[in-house]
Amino acid sequence: MTAPLAISIGDPAGVGPELAAAAWALSDAEGLPPFFVVGSARVVEEAARRRGITVPVCTIKAPDEVADCFAGALPVLDLADLPYTPGEPDDAGASLALNALAAATGLVRSGAASALVTGPIAKSRLARVGFDHPGQTEFVAEACGVTAENAVMMLAGPSLKVVPITVHVALRLVPDMLTTELIRNRTAITAAALARDYGIARPRLAVAGLNPHAGEDGRMGSEDADIVAPAVAMLRAAGIDAFGPLPPDTMFHDEARAGYDAAICMYHDQALIPMKALDFDEGVNVTLGLPIIRTSPDHGTAFSLAGTGKARVGPTIAALRMAGECAARRALA
Ligand SMILES: NC(=O)C1=CN([C@@H]2O[C@H](COP(=O)(O)OP(=O)(O)OC[C@H]3O[C@@H](n4cnc5c(N)ncnc54)[C@H](O)[C@@H]3O)[C@@H](O)[C@H]2O)C=CC1
């Protein structure tokens, strides 16, 4: 029998707990594989109640108990008995989020769970309790023995997949961080992961330029010709169907998107703005290049929505579905 998916609770004051509960309530209708929450049974129960949904919870000690209870209750590996305080994050909640992330990652690495779905955390709040990574991507990578450079963030929705080459850094640092090697390496990891986990045998990868008009022959910056173009040439020489650098402003309209499987972008917002504009309600953040499958909904903690019942569950369902599909594909390989 396939191992269940593990979903870490995220910040318990955010929308993570109620969305895990809401996804369980829809799991039959959505055809989701069995999953369990790593976090706090009390928080999940109270979050579901506040959302107005009936979600019985069964506490489990190990993932192999999930199969017996998932049909009738949401299994929770209970790490802490905290009160539910939506919209009011504190250090105890941040510690739970961090412990849940570490525990869930360990369970997937051991094979007890088949894939990791991370609930949203607030990076600044976790930093207060000792989290010293830019995001969950780098944390999970380190736990898997993968360097941060080789863990590649991809945001995926029905209309668009995007990979930001640089991620959680100030915009003014981006030009200095971009190197031909980084672009080549992360794009090659993307190509391999799209083949392995998404069944796209020879992915078409559209590489964005950094500057307006991809530099306009050097009149608007030299990085496109000096850094991006050589990376594309190296990728093509290695048999990868990458092309560019493309003018970023004209590569995301409908007709342009039909010409590629993923867009390789030079910085966070170049990638995430078009993706979230098109697919926010079904968007998944996935980490490529890991020995395990890790996905996450594309949104954050949304503290102001927590406990209001207004947070939409689509991205969490999409993250669970994608994790299950990728894990199943790897199991068959
Ligand atoms: N995967 C993760 O752990 C992520 C964590 N974050 C963290 O989340 C915190 C808040 O970041 P923001 O930039 O405000 O992003 P956010 O995604 O939490 O919120 C952005 C906007 O989208 C809305 N929104 C978010 N999720 C929604 C949902 N499920 N349904 C309906 N509307 C939703 C929010 O109300 C807000 O208006 C930050 O600390 C950031 O680090 C942000 C993105 C991803």
Ligand SMILES: NCC(=O)COP(=O)(O)O
């Ligand atoms: N903007 C994406 C994001 O913040 C998620 O980052 P991570 O925690 O998955 O590394």
